[in-house]
Amino acid sequence: MRAPVPVDEPARLAALHDARILDTAPEEDFDDIALLASEICGTPVGLVTLVDADRQWFKAKVGLDIDETHRDVAMCAHAITGHDTLEVPDTAADARFADNPFGARFYAGAPVVLDGTYSVGTVCVADNEPRELTDAQRRGLRCLARHAAVQLELRRYARHAGEIADRLRRLDRMKDSFLATVSHELRTPLSTIRGYLEMLLEGGFDGETSLRFLSVMQRNSDRLLRLIDELLLVARLTEEGVELDVTELDLADLAHQVTAGCRPLAEHRQVKLRDRSRGPVPARGDAKRLTQALNHLVVNAIKFTGPGGEITVDSTADGEPALTITDTGVGIPEEDLPHVFDRFYRCASADVMAVPGPGLGLAIVKSIIEAHHGTVGLESEPGVGTTVRLILPNR
Template identity: 75%
Template sequence: MRAPLPADEPGRLAALHDAQVLDTPPEEDFDDIALLASQICGTPLGAVSLVDRDRQWFKAKVGTDLEGAPRDLSFCTYTITSHDVLEVQDTAVDPRFAANPAVNAHRLKFYAGAPVVLDGTFAVGTVCVVDHEPRVLTDAQRRALRSLARHASVQLELRRYARHAGEIADRMRQLDRMKDSFLATVSHELRTPLSTIRGYLEMLLEDDFDAETSRRFLSVMSRNSDRLLRLIDELLMVAKMTDDRIQLDLAEVDLADLAHQATAACRALAEHRGVKLRDRTEQPVPARADGKRIAQVLNHLLVNAIKFTQPDGEITIDSTAEGEPELTITDTGVGIAADELPHVFDRFYRCAAAEVMAAQGPGLGLAIVKSIVDAHHGSVHLESEPGIGTTVRLTLPR
């Protein structure tokens, strides 16, 4: 049996495509949703599924290697025809699925999905779970599935708002109206982790979960709290940049030692992303600088390099003490197009790669880097080639 089309299928597809999330790389926020759905419902398979014109595509998945399925064979194409949970307790006795070849090929005996709704109207996908045995969800599991679907909707909405805010920011940059851009961008960056924290708090308060699931909830909330603190630190720095009030505590420092510390601090993140991080700073590199501020600069540059370097890529930090003290950070990442290079140090600028890779951040990191280096009367230069990588060269007074 073929599922009926939703009432406004063209509008639904328009909302889905406007989110620009189809065929994007995995993201931790969505991966967590799929995993939690599977754990809470006690099923081997869980997914965040998006239903396109002719296919179902998994933005996140647990327990399967499939990237998706033809829409005609999908359970989720039935779920998106309403705003309620669809539960198929036994596919063998359901005429919609009993003869479905995908159901029989993969021994899919149970399905439950909650619709992911955009604009309060369009069900563009689902948070769903599948089992190889017939079963029935508890009321608490159905509530959790609905809550996770709402959380997925918020994540999609925020990504769409962020992109629109970026487009607005580009126009405002041309008109020198950075105030509105600032408000739009910061609103998005604050709402994303706050919405995540709130969603998981709601679930923790609603039901009793086992210790493992509760720990995972708290881990997600802790990660998003750290993200909020980083954003606030960046905003405070921007306020100081705006008023030309960056205060420096100058002293004799060793840039090589600061590079060692920054590399050690970022190594866990690099390993998590599957990126090699090499520290080739060996000889002391004396300079006169604010050690805490330069450590902040190096952290921004290394995190940026890790963020835009694919797994199995490499990042190298090197130094020279000949002439002016200099550090270089070279990566084999995605690179930056030539027409974007003049803007990379602008406040709130996000390059095309940041949008494609759904990289977090309001576009303040490199602007902060340049302001700190300028306050030291130093220089920072960036060279890049798409598909080859990027080199950042940092020079300070001796």
């Protein structure tokens, strides 16, 4: 039976579309929510769903192979008519769901509510056998739905902050841009940690599930530390400049070390990382800082290259010592190219690829290379890829 349309449907859809989450790439935070929903409730299916005007789209899924369904057959379309958890112990005994095409006999969905008002989707679970949730499982499902709402709201706030930052950049008011961006980047992992702490304090979870909670919290703690390190470095670069410990070095050897260190990440994302550097490439510079710059570029290339893509790192001693990183990633739109080295600038492709970060990496790279009296250039074409070339002066 088709679900009734919520009374606030136009505003509900506006809130959903404003989050710009539909049809985005998978993200670990949402994947974790779907997995934990399945594990907490003991069901084969766990989902994070979003209900659009005429479809139900799955942002994260466990135990299901499809990406979306028509809204007319979506059980979650019934759940979003209010803010309470909808639990159907046996769909065969419920006229609304007796003829559901998916064969689910049990369903429970907790609405994902934005602005405390609009139910835009659910965190839900399903089983092919009739059953009922325990009180602890219901609490866990509601807590996960609140966590999903926080993730969506932070995404929306971040984009609005970015739009404000664009206007402020033209007025050279980077202070406000800094506050908006960093606030988002700090709140995201902190909110995640807080959400899982709340669930742990509620209790009722087995040891394996608790360890998974702690793993998510540890990953977000590491993310906070990396962000703070980058902020401190940018502050130091701005106020004091870059202090270099200049020695004789081999750029090809630095390339070997960085590609070796980044290869596990590339393999995890199913990206080929090729090291074509042939040494020696003699140069003078700060090995630690140059390694930091090269690592930023390679990791950035991995993040913006989809599965099956390729990244090549090369070095040359012809003329001036140089390093080149070429990827087959999403590329950068022409209008973004003049700003990619600006502090706190995030191009649109960062949201498309669901890449977190405050937009400091390329600014740090530029500061390090310029401190060496070198140059950094970038060429990119959307859908083709990006090439970054670092050139150091002759010794």
